[in-house]
Amino acid sequence: MKRSFTHFILRCLLAALPVAGLILAYVVADPFRVIWPADDAIAQWGDSLQVNINQGHVSAMNFMRYNGERHYDSFIMGSSMSQNYKASDWAAHLPAGASIYHFDAWRETLQGISDKLDFLEKQGTTVNNVLIVIEEEMLHRDADVSDFRFMGSPITSPDVGTLDFHWRFFKNCLSMDVIRFFLDPQGHASQAVSQGIVTRDVPSRIPELNESYYAQFDSLIAVSPDAFFTPERLAQREIRAVPTVDGPQMHGPREQQARHLAEQLHRLGAHYIILVPPRYGRPTLCAYDRVVLAEIFGRDHVFDFSDHPTMSTDPRCFYDRDAHLISRCCKQLLDSCYSTSISLHSR
Amino acid sequence: MQFDTYIYALFLPVVFLIYWWLRKRLTWQNAFLLAASYVFYGWWDWRFLGLILITTLTTFFTALPIGGNSRRAVRRGFVAANVVVNLGILATFKYFNFFADALRDLLGALGLHADWPTLNILLPVGISFYTFQAISYTIDVYRGKTKATRQLLPFMTYIAFFPQLVAGPIERADHLMPQLTSPRRFDYGQAVTGMRQILWGLAKKVLIANTMGNYLDTMLYNPLAMNAWTIVLAAILFAIQIYADFSGYSDIAIGSARLLGIELVANFRYPYFSRSMREFWQRWHISLMSWFREYVYIPLGGSRRGKWRTCLNIMVVFALSGLWHGADATFVIWGTVNGLMLLPSVFMSRRETTAHASWRDLPRCLGVFALAAIMFLIFRANNLDHLGQMCHTLVYGNWAALPMGLSAMLYIAPFVVVEWLGRKQEFPLKHLPLPTAVRWLIYWGLSLAILFSSTHDTQQFIYFQF
Incomplete structure (x- = not known):
């Protein structure tokens, strides 16, 4: 029995060779940058092309990597729209010695922010200051589980299993579109960009702050x-003179999530601001949502710029079509928040 | 836990290694098998384990007095109690809302207003399968066909054995229990056959069934917007899908059991190569049809009480079989129409003389396939409205345009050819008369094709809903 059992196991291993080889190649190559530290090899194809990373997972991995030496206590949270709020701009308003970290995720949700705060609490991290960028769209967004690029990181999201997370990336790597691109990046670049596999807007990165910024765009601007x-570039943007107002979103699960988030912030004793940025020609926060947000987080903590008279109507305030505010404008909004009387936590 | 997920691909090797490591201690081996089965089942929802435990313990403890009592009335009482409890659980979880809605509609039609709550409950996976397995044990003990076991552990494993727990094959105690109560020896040939069968089952599920499913989701989303040929093609595709899906599941189940040294009964024998509807039902979902034959058809008198009574018995069996599949009018219609289609065979003599169809039988096989495909279109309908829309398109639709989804034939054609060539074996990959290198290329090619074709969001096996 022993001999035949061993023989059988060997045959099974032999049968599994091609699949095992594929998995090994995937782990070594890590094309989506979810296994090995992303910043070590993030711009695989030079400055002109970068794989669309899962920013939520990269944020969590970088936090684990650098927190030991930097002891973060101040966090910038939100979706990709929080990306251009620079740590250096915020630091000017924080007590000296504050250690800032961008703990963001593309297409972030209120639940995702809440999960990250839970994670920080479990890690025993002191949370002194939090800047949460809640764009209007986040108020009617649920966790995107259909697109692997936006799913939560298993490090911070209790609902996402580690194996499941990595299996999804592996499976998506096996699509013909992705394989074609990785075999010949330049030859299939346009197609890969249109499919969202890679992006041509490659930001510079500061790994220890987990900060991405468009240095080349900023200097050009x-x-x-x-x-x-x-x-x-301007012609691509929809010109709407008057931004519309969306219907109320702060009810049901989202309202509960927001209340839970406020409880967490209070429990952690953090000083926080909720910043609602403008979007070009897009719906502004409706009055009902503004009132509910103020009631939940406190009137002094919520700064609604969604109907900013100049930025929401000026396409030159955005890097792209309508969403990502340029860093100069982000700084302006931050300064506006802190020009009011906010008492900051002092360590 | 689904068979076509990476979780099962990790689960099965771990179970396999520990299981054979425990081979010298039968009790430990069975205990481990039971634990693994509960993990497998609890992966969906651990709360469903309570139902399995109720079914298992009720059946075990009611069978003991049946086997050990000479008074027929007492024995019948315990059988009745067991059947009532098991069917009661099944009825509550599967049929309560169906009958409550039907009764409310009926009273409404009579002008009486009835308003009672429906249950907002999930249908536990595989409940129809393990309930039938439990009932068959009780009845077999009553009939003296099998002895009431006093060993609780093997019995619990018999009910919960993970390869066949959620979608069969529905086992009988006299087949599975002896295997669970005696020491198992690792058999190299059996294990290799098991691996090949798992590979073939996965190929059917992932490469054929899931692909057909993707086509059908589009083709049958709005039948009124399709042309008539699209509905015809959809019927063909669904017939292929449901066969590849369910027989694929059965192959993986039987193959997995073989890895553990346990033989399960066959569930499919190339049903679409049948030469009559009677033969079709002897080759399709064999374990369920034999269950109905043994526990419903024969007790009703079978074919011993004249042809008209035989027809009635057939209709009862098929109506029940339809209802077993789901609490929906379309399933009852599907079962009933299948019964009607079988009735002519009662008045005709059997024509099949050989075990397997030959080239000359192909026209008859095609006829059977066409009938089965029409029947399965009823099965596929989401509800009566959806069925009505398909019929409307078939009657009034455009017959001049080409069907949508013709490219699906590129998948079907090689599949049918392989099945035809392998029809004399239990499954086509069992013995490939090819050089070793070619066989290995086929195994590797299939493995990679399965890996590349499986999407993250796996499509649930169709029969899980039953």
Whole structure:
């Protein structure tokens, strides 16, 4: 029996070779940057092309990697729209010695922010200051489980299993579109960009802050705005003179999530601000949601810029079509928040 | 836990290794098998384990007095109690809302207003399968066909044995219990056959059934917007899908059991190569049809009380079989129409003379397939309205346009050819008369094709809902 059993196991291992080889190749290559530290090899194809990373997972991995030496106590949270609020700009308003970390995730949800705060609490991290960027769209967004690029990280989301998370990335890596691109990146770049596998807007990164920023765009905008805001670029944007107002969203599960989030922030003793940024020509926060947010988080903590008179109507305030505010404007909004009387926590 | 997930691909090897490591201690081996089965089942929802325990313990303890009592009335009483409890659980979880709604509609039609709550409960996976397995044990003990076991552990494993727990094959105690109560020896040939059968089952599920499912989701989403040929093609595709899906599941179940040294009964024998509807039902979902034959059809008199009584018995069996599949009018209609289609065979003599269809039988096989495909279209309908829309398109739709989804034939054609060539074996991969290197290329090719074709969001096996 023993001999035949061993023989059988060997045959099974032999049969599993091609699959095992594929998995090994995937682990070594880590094309979506979810296994090995992302910042070590994030710009695989130079400055012009970068794989669309799962920012939530990269945030969690970088936190685990650098928190030991940097002891973060201040966090910028939110979706990709929180990306351009620079740590250096926020630091000017925080007590000296505050250690800032961008704990963001693309298409972040209120639940995702709450999960991250739970994670920080479990890690025993002191949370002194939190900047939460809640764009209007986040108030009617649930966790996106259908798209692997936006699913929660198993490190911070209790509902996402580690194996399941990595299996999804592995499975998505086996799609013909992805394989074609990885075999010949330049040859299939356009197709891969349109499918969202990679992006041409490659930001610079500061791994220890987990900060992405468009250094090349910012310098171009500063020196010669017209060189960045070309007629072609501006023509892509929908021009709506008056932004519309969306219906109330702060009820049901989202309201519960927001209340839970406020409880967490109070429990942690954190000083926080909720910043609602403008979007170009897009719905602004409706009055009902503004009132509910103020009631939940406190009137002094909520700053609604969604109907900002100039930014929401000026396409030159955005890097792209309508969503991502340029860092100069982000700084302006931050300064506006802190020009009011907020008493900051002092360590 | 589904068979076509990476979790099962990790679960099965771990179970396999520990199971054979415990081979010298039968009790430990069975205890481990039971624990593994409960983990497998609890993966869906651990609360459902309570129902399995109720079914298992009720059946075990009611069978003891049946086997040990000479008074027929007492024995019948315990059988009745067991059947009532088991069917009661099944009825509550599967049929309560169906009958409550039907009664309310009926009273409404009579002008009486009835308003009672329906239960907002999940249908426990596999409840129809293990309930039938439990009932068959009780009745077999009553009939003296099998002895009431006093060993609780093997009996619990008999009810919960994970490869066949959620979608069969529905086992009988006289087949599975002796295997669970005697020491198992690892058999190299049996294990290799098991692996090949798992591979073939996965290929059927992932490459054929799931692909057909994707086509059908589009083709049958709004039948009124389709042309008539699309509905015809949808019937063909669904017939292939449900066969590949369910027989694929059965192959994985039987193959997994073989890895553990246990033989399960066959559930499919190339039903679409049948030469009559009677033969079709002897080759399709064999374990369920034999259950109905043994515990419903024969007790009703079978074919011993004249042809008209035989027809009535057939209709009863098929109506019940339809109802077993689901608490929906479409399933009852499907069962009833299948019964009607079988009635002519009562008045005709059997024509099949050989075990397997030959080339000359192909026209008859095609006829059987066409009838089965029409029947399965009823089965596939989401509800009576959906069925009505399909019929409307077939009657009034456009017959001049080409059907949507013709490219699905690229998958079906090689599958049918392989099945035809392998029809004399239990499954086509069992013995490939090819050089070793070619066989290995086929195994590797299939493994990679399955891996590449399986999406993250796996499509549930169709029969899990029953």
